Amino acid sequence: MEAESTLDDHSRTIIHIDLDCFYAQVEMVKNPELRTLPLGIQQKNIVVTSNYIARQYGIKKCMLITEAKKMCPNLVLVKGEDLHDYRQTSYKVTTLLQKYSNLVERLGLDENFIDVTSIVNEKIEDSTRIDIVGNVFGDISDLCDCGCSDRLKIGTNIAQEIRDQIKSELNLTTCAGVGHNKLLAKIAGSKHKPNEQTVIFPNSAVELMLSLNLVSYIPGIGTTLTEQLGSINIKTVQDLHNMDFVKLKNLLGSEKAKTVHDLSFGLDRTPVKSTGKPQSIGIEDSCKSISIEKEVREKLRQLLSRLLVLVGEDGRVPKTIKLTIRKFDRKSKVSNRETRQCNINTTLFNPKDISKLTETNENKILTAIMRLFNKLVNTNKPYHITLLGLSFTKFVERPSAKSTLTKFLIKDIEVQSITNIENVQETKTTPDDSPSTSYVENSETEPEPTPKKCKFSDFIAKKRFLRDSDDCASPSKLRVAELRLNSTEKSMDTNQNISCPPDASEEVFRELPRDVQQELWEEYKQTRDRDKVCSNQLKKPNQIV
Ligand code: TTP
Ligand code: MG
Numbered sequence: 152m153e154a155e156s157t158l159d160d161h162s163r164t165i166i167h168i169d170l171d172c173f174y175a176q177v178e179m180v181k182n183p184e185l186r187t188l189p190l191g192i193q194q195k196n197i198v199v200t201s202n203y204i205a206r207q208y209g210i211k212k213c214m215l216i217t218e219a220k221k222m223c224p225n226l227v228l229v230k231g232e233d234l235h236d237y238r239q240t241s242y243k244v245t246t247l248l249q250k251y252s253n254l255v256e257r258l259g260l261d262e263n264f265i266d267v268t269s270i271v272n273e274k275i276e277d278s279t280r281i282d283i284v285g286n287v288f289g290d291i292s293d294l295c296d297c298g299c300s301d302r303l304k305i306g307t308n309i310a311q312e313i314r315d316q317i318k319s320e321l322n323l324t325t326c327a328g329v330g331h332n333k334l335l336a337k338i339a340g341s342k343h344k345p346n347e348q349t350v351i352f353p354n355s356a357v358e359l360m361l362s363l364n365l366v367s368y369i370p371g372i373g374t375t376l377t378e379q380l381g382s383i384n385i386k387t388v389q390d391l392h393n394m395d396f397v398k399l400k401n402l403l404g405s406e407k408a409k410t411v412h413d414l415s416f417g418l419d420r421t422p423v424k425s426t427g428k429p430q431s432i433g434i435e436d437s438c439k440s441i442s443i444e445k446e447v448r449e450k451l452r453q454l455l456s457r458l459l460v461l462v463g464e465d466g467r468v469p470k471t472i473k474l475t476i477r478k479f480d481r482k483s484k485v486s487n488r489e490t491r492q493c494n495i496n497t498t499l500f501n502p503k504d505i506s507k508l509t510e511t512n513e514n515k516i517l518t519a520i521m522r523l524f525n526k527l528v529n530t531n532k533p534y535h536i537t538l539l540g541l542s543f544t545k546f547v548e549r550p551s552a553k554s555t556l557t558k559f560l561i562k563d564i565e566v567q568s569i570t571n572i573e574n575v576q577e578t579k580t581t582p583d584d585s586p587s588t589s590y591v592e593n594s595e596t597e598p599e600p601t602p603k604k605c606k607f608s609d610f611i612a613k614k615r616f617l618r619d620s621d622d623c624a625s626p627s628k629l630r631v632a633e634l635r636l637n638s639t640e641k642s643m644d645t646n647q648n649i650s651c652p653p654d655a656s657e658e659v660f661r662e663l664p665r666d667v668q669q670e671l672w673e674e675y676k677q678t679r680d681r682d683k684v685c686s687n688q689l690k691k692p693n694q695i696v
Contacts, residue, residue: 159418160331161299161353164271164306165264167328167336168313170244171345173261174231175202177240180322189223191216192231199231203345234260235434235457239464243321245426251313257426264333265313266423271305284311285327285348288339289355299331300352307350314348334419335359337370356417360388369414376411379403391415432461433542435475440535444521447536451520454541455513462543463506468497469543472516474523477538486537491523492544502549 170176174192179185179202189205191198198219201210208223219226231237241260248255254266281304294300310327317323327348328340338359339351351359363369364387367377383402385391391399392415399408413419434457441447451474462469473492480487499512508516520541528534649668651657 159353159356160420161295161297161302163266163268163331164302164309165266165268165330165333165336165423166306166310166313167330167333167340168244168248168263168265168310168317169326169328169337169340170261171324171326172200172202172206173241174200174237175205176323177236178229178231180240181236185227185229188227189225190227190229191219193228194230194232198226198228201226233434235461238461240321240323242464244317244323247317247320248313251309254423254425256423262337264336264423267306267309268302270309271302274305274309275301278305281305281308283307283350285329285350286343288342288349288351289358291352293354295353303329303331303350303352307348310348310350332417332419333421333423334370334414335417338363353417360415360417361392363388366391366415371414372411376403376407380411388415428465428467428546431473431542431544432458432465432469433473433475433540433544434458434461435538435540437477437538438536440479440537441539442533442535444524444530447524447539448517448521450539451524451541452513452517454539455516455520458541458543459506459508463504465546466505466549467546468500468502468505468549470494470497470545470547471543472520472523473540473542473544474520474527475538475540475542476524476527476536478528479535479537481535488538489527491527493519493523495519497547505549 175185175190178190178192185202187204189208189210190202191205191210192200193216196216198210198212198214198216200212201219205219205223205226208226210219210223210226214222216228237260241257244261245255245257245263248263248265251270252265252267256264258264275298278301281301283304284307306329310329314325314327317325324346326340326344326346328336328338328342329348329350330336330339331353335351335356339349342349342362360369366372366380366385366388367374369388372380379402380386380391383394383398385394385399391411396408396412399412402408403411434454436450436454438450441450471492472495473490475488475490477486477488479485495516499508499515501507501509528536649665649672651668652671
């Protein structure tokens, strides 16, 4: 019995981009001298990848160093355990791809799917004759006439454009696959490597799947499923095609059986899901056994400072920190990983540069981390830590970089060194409202004792908050400059005292230049009603749309 026949939808155009020998390329970009040498990237005693010169010597991914050295005695090895540069490059690639579509899905560090259907549909209007760029998998003498052929042809042009841009901006070569679904695009892309691209038209989907030969090579079919299929003698894609569907259903249940069956025919309806920014940013280091608390703290301090660099590059403000440890039990000779996390007060971070913590704030975060450590490890008994990891797991966006009147003013005021409003920046941080779960320790770090703000800074902060959450209403810096100029002229006409907004400290207000006073008063008047709303909403920032 056959699976229920599925009508295939050819309406989408999807590109899969895979960076060539990714870690090795990043190292070659950093050190171009490596380009002409056989290069392997070493993690522990394994070559995790190698450049294409090394591959000519038979070096394969995950080969033991000893074996690789035998095959290629001149192999240059670069340590690839610190993933920082690879992650950073990976995000640069994704960011570049996001210019082409908002549907970009990351798969690991070096692969991305891009749904380019919208651009294709725009381009198809003006296209008369469309040439295919790159390789084609299969026969194109009998293409489908639903319009997908032209769409996919345009897709090949877009893929080339994207790859050219990745090369020119990041100096990285890639492979691309173009298809009407993710599965076919990914497999097609692997057909010509490195630095090439391949399109697959729907009429060749079955042929492409059969070309994989083994079911284990079908993306989405992992080890467990391969073993399950093996138990009823399904080893190849052809075996799967010949299999009675009822038998498959009995083995896997109807839903999984249908998915596996569909995949084997190149059918895949899963959407390209926009990945966005990572949900967590972390690093970990394995180490020789650490058994002294002071050493743990020192190691964590180093990890924290490396982690802050990553978070600084990401740009968001972290709200939760997670500690991971691996304990080695000498008796049982077993290692266990454990994690614990706590919230951190976002005001500890400098919103201008997250990577730079004051010493006091660094110590506060470290103390919180050590508290987590003490919950995971009884330090009164001997212990052996063989891995320490830190990650930030929840984030809030930094204050918008768009100009607002208040930011403009704050900048000016800072320049004028009126120090009693220096804490204004801190009021923009979002209150920590993350739900606590059983494993989340709330408020592990004491909130920074917020210095008492003068009423004036509250006034500015309130307005700033309102503006930030209402960008459309934010005047541009230019418009503000004009406004200031006008108000300066106005204030010159009169020697009368300008009224001080009721929320502001009279003392501070009087120290401000007259034009700024004027502007603040006018601003106050204009936004008086909105400020009322804002002061309510400040308590519930999530409700501000
Ligand atoms: P891959 O895409 O599998 O390989 P690659 O990009 O190095 O080479 P190709 O040209 O064939 O695409 O993996 C991406 C990176 O992931 C790779 O550069 C190194 C890393 N990696 C590991 O850390 N561990 C592993 O077991 C494998 C296979 C890769
Ligand atoms: Mg790759």
